[in-house]
Amino acid sequence: GENVEQHPSTLSVxxxxxxxxxxxxxxxxxxxFPWYKQELGKRPQLIIDIRSNVGEKKDQRIAVTLNKTAKxxxxxxTETQPEDSAxxxxxxxxxxxxxxxxxxxxxxxxx
Amino acid sequence: xxxxxxxxxHLVRRRGQEARLRCSPMKGHSHVYWYRQLPEEGLKFMVYLxxxxxxxxxGMPKERFSAEFPKEGPSILRIQQVVRGDSAAYFCxxxxxxxxxxxxxxxxxxxxxxx
Numbered sequence: 365g366e367n368v369e370q371h372p373s374t375l376s377v378x379x380x381x382x383x384x385x386x387x388x389x390x391x392x393x394x395x396x397f398p399w400y401k402q403e404l405g406k407r408p409q410l411i412i413d414i415r416s417n418v419g420e421k422k423d424q425r426i427a428v429t430l431n432k433t434a435k436x437x438x439x440x441x442t443e444t445q446p447e448d449s450a451x452x453x454x455x456x457x458x459x460x461x462x463x464x465x466x467x468x469x470x471x472x473x474x475x
Numbered sequence: 476x477x478x479x480x481x482x483x484x485h486l487v488r489r490r491g492q493e494a495r496l497r498c499s500p501m502k503g504h505s506h507v508y509w510y511r512q513l514p515e516e517g518l519k520f521m522v523y524l525x526x527x528x529x530x531x532x533x534g535m536p537k538e539r540f541s542a543e544f545p546k547e548g549p550s551i552l553r554i555q556q557v558v559r560g561d562s563a564a565y566f567c568x569x570x571x572x573x574x575x576x577x578x579x580x581x582x583x584x585x586x587x588x589x590x
Contacts (some may be wrong), residue, residue: 370517396574400581407479407566407581408518453517461506461573462531467517 366391366458370466377444378474385469387454388436396457397430397437402468403450411452412439444473477501479569480549481582488557488589496552496585500569507550508579509542512564524550557589 367390377383389397398413414421414428414437421428425444430437441448454466480499488494500507505525510518520534524544535542539557544550554561564586568579 398578407583409581410578413578455518457574461523462520463508463574463579464520465510465518 498567
C-alpha cells in the first residue's frame with residue numbers, strides 16, 4: 365500500500381513568517397495529492413490539492429509544489445496568521461479510491 | 476446540504492461491549508470512507524464502501540470490525556467486543572466520485588472511549 369511520510373511533526377513560526385511542510389510518498393502511481401487542515405476538535409477540511417500533471421498550484425497565501433521524480437510534495441503558507449494554527453495533513457491516493465494520509469504537522473503561529 | 480453527519484459525536488463503551496458508529500454522507504454522494512485517528516496521530520484508512528458494496532477493506536482489522544453501507548440509511552461501522560485500544564476518533568468521509576476526481580468531505584467524527 366501507499367506510505368506517506370510527513371515532516372515536521374510540529375512547527376512554530378512567528379506571525380507573518382512562512383511555513384513549509386513536506387511529504388514524501390512511496391507509490392509512483394499516485395497522482396492526486398490533497399492537503400487537509402484540522403482545527404482542534406473539528407473535522408479535516410480540504411485546503412488545496414494538486415494533481416500530477418502540474419508542478420505547482422497557488423491559492424492566495426497557500427501553495428503546493430510537487431516533484432514526481434523525487435516523489436515529494438510540499439505545502440507553503442506565506443504571511444502566516446494566528447488562524448492558520450492547526451494540524452495539517454498531506455495525503456496521496458492509491459488508485460482511484462483510497463487516500464493515505466501523513467501523520468500530520470501541528471502548526472503554531474505565534475502572534 | 477447538511478454535510479457529512481456522524482453520530483454519536485461521543486460514545487463511551489465498557490470493554491466487551493459493541494460500538495456502532497453511523498455516517499450519513501452528503502446528499503448525492505455514493506462513496507463513503509472510514510478513517511481512524513488515534514490521539515496525536517494521523518488518519519488511518521480503514522474501509523471504502525459504495526452502496527451495498529465493500530470496495531476496499533484493506534485497512535480494517537481482521538477481527539471485531541465490520542462496515543456496511545446499505546441501500547437505504549447511513550453507513551455503519553461496527554466494533555464488537557471493544558478493547559481499550561479501540562479508543563480513538565473515527566471519521567467518515569464521502570465523495571461524489573472516486574476520491575482522486577473530487578473532494579472528499581469529512582464528518583465531525585465520533586470519539587469512542589472504551590473504559
